[in-house]
Amino acid sequence: MEKLLIRNQLCFKFYAFSRHITTLYKPLLAELGLTYPQYLVMLVLWEKEQTTVKVLGEQLMLDSGTLTPLLKRLAQKGLLNRSRSTTDERVVEISLTTEGRKIKQKASCIPDQLMQAVNTESSDLPQLHAILSKMIDQIQE
């Protein structure tokens, strides 16, 4: 029964820390007018300027129920375009706009600023990366 003690729950630690990270991002992303999930979409588009809702969903592990309204908001802000593919009308293509490309510069300092705020002992970082990567790879099998 001691496994029901909240302090012993690894999953609660993930849940709590993940939310904490989002609050640390908030002031940094506010300057770009983005939420954290919106920022993740922009990260993907900064790597590859054109993609689809499906591919985006696979990369971020989010479904269309989450992405459709989120992408509409980003389109509203003028950061990306949404359009039906002409070769397959089921597909919606997402492409970076000039404005969307522009704010990549402003975002370039965010990763460092954020990690500073997270303030993880830097010796723990490689281990965390390794363990989490392994765990996430397992999900995607």
Added chain:
Amino acid sequence: MEKLLIRNQLCFKFYAFSRHITTLYKPLLAELGLTYPQYLVMLVLWEKEQTTVKVLGEQLMLDSGTLTPLLKRLAQKGLLNRSRSTTDERVVEISLTTEGRKIKQKASCIPDQLMQAVNTESSDLPQLHAILSKMIDQIQE
């Protein structure tokens, strides 16, 4: 700029894995009729049968905006009672009901089942616990 690559983002890994854990809990908690945040509240109450919204919020790192409606749902299910403190009318006391106490038995197998589903290499577990505990302790300073 390579820090803007999504695969390099530790925070995305936390975000994605935390959501993944919640989906693993879902079928287990469905038998109790609970969501994951509701389950966390029950974990706290199974340790200490009476508490307050404020204390609960500190333990789970959630505010009244999240807890108030969540606690109303748990009260609706008959698992806990909400009542204003008589000594300080600002405070709402939360107490476990007989029904709420009863389902602790049903929940006793969940931690093991969940960790099996998470399928983390068991050699990584102590490290994860240690690193996350340290990081969460820093938040609460």
Added chain:
DNA sequence: TAAAATTAAATTTTGCACAATTTAATTTTA
């Protein structure tokens, strides 16, 4: 090739999360 199956997004619904504000009670302090 027509029917069946599959696929991609969108929609609907429920339930968090959290910032900001409000309300009411209690404490502090001038």
Added chain:
DNA sequence: TAAAATTAAATTGTGCAAAATTTAATTTTA
């Protein structure tokens, strides 16, 4: 002790998440 400050919940509003269903397009297969 009356005014000011603080505290605890509740409320309001926005934006995820994810399950379930719907819609429309494409692919498979009988």
